[in-house]
Amino acid sequence: MRETVRAVIKPNSRKGPLVETLDDGTLQLYVRAPAVEGKANRAAVALLAEHYGVPKSAVSLAAGATSRFKRFEIDR
Structure with a gap:
């Protein structure tokens, strides 16, 4: 299952x-x-990988590489 998370860095x-x-x-x-x-x-x-208890390879940056506002996808 893939979850999209919005984040402010x-x-x-x-x-x-x-x-x-x-x-x-x-x-x-x-x-x-x-x-x-x-x-x-x-x-x-x-940090997100640790927070969700998944390996770092399960977390990817989907949007906002140069912005403070980012969207991450997490495979759970």
Whole structure:
């Protein structure tokens, strides 16, 4: 089963790594990695994999590679 998740990324966060759910169901991801050369995206994939209890290979970035607002697909 494939699930699509909307997320807002907060790179360079001292609060992270942390996942919070916003009122509209969007996930707010706090990652320590900077938004340089895809480091924050890779950190977000790892964080979502841990959050959902799936391997990193089951999480893929579907849209928003250069945006704070992203869509991930998770194979469960």
